[in-house]
Amino acid sequence: MSARNTLGVGQRMKREQEIEALFRSGKALSVFPLKLIWRSLPLEDQLFNIQAGFSAPKRRFKKATDRNRIKRLMREQFRLHRELLANSLPANLRIQIFFLYIGAELPDSNEMKETMAKALLALHSKQKLNRDA
Numbered sequence: 001m002s003a004r005n006t007l008g009v010g011q012r013m014k015r016e017q018e019i020e021a022l023f024r025s026g027k028a029l030s031v032f033p034l035k036l037i038w039r040s041l042p043l044e045d046q047l048f049n050i051q052a053g054f055s056a057p058k059r060r061f062k063k064a065t066d067r068n069r070i071k072r073l074m075r076e077q078f079r080l081h082r083e084l085l086a087n088s089l090p091a092n093l094r095i096q097i098f099f100l101y102i103g104a105e106l107p108d109s110n111e112m113k114e115t116m117a118k119a120l121l122a123l124h125s126k127q128k129l130n131r132d133a
Contacts, residue, residue: 007079013053013096022053022096029126031119033103034074038123043094050086052078053098060104070101073109077116084120088127097123 013019026039043049056070078099089095099119101107107115 007075011048011051013051022098031122034115034119035100035102036097036119038097040093040095043092049089049094051096056101073112074099077112081116081120085124088124
C-alpha cells in the first residue's frame with residue numbers, strides 16, 4: 001500500500017509571521033506564470049521539511065472562484081511534483097516556498113502541470129548551487 005500523497009495542514013504556510021519573514025528574507029525565482037519566493041531553514045522541531053503557500057492576485061482575478069481555482073490547481077500540481085524537490089533536500093534543512101500566480105489568464109490543468117514541474121526543477125538546481133557555494 002502506497003503512502004497518501006496529501007498536502008496536510010503542517011505543510012501549508014498559514015502563519016502571517018512566517019509569510020512576512022519569507023517575503024523579507026527569501027529569494028525569488030520566476031517561471032512564468034509563477035513566481036516562487038523561497039528560503040532554507042534548519043529543520044529544528046518541524047515534522048515536515050517542505051512548507052508551501054499559494055496566492056492569486058485579487059487585482060487581476062476579481063472573482064473569488066477564479067482565485068480559488070488557480071490556488072487549487074497550484075496546490076494539486078505542487079502536491080504531485082514536490083518529490084522532485086523533497087528527494088534532494090538534506091536531512092537537516094527545511095524549505096519554505098510561496099507560489100504567486102502572476103499570469104493574466106486563467107490557467108488550465110496541463111499548463112499548470114508543466115509550469116510547476118519547470119519551477120520545482122529550477123528551484124532544485126538553485127538550491128543545489130547554493131548548497132555547493
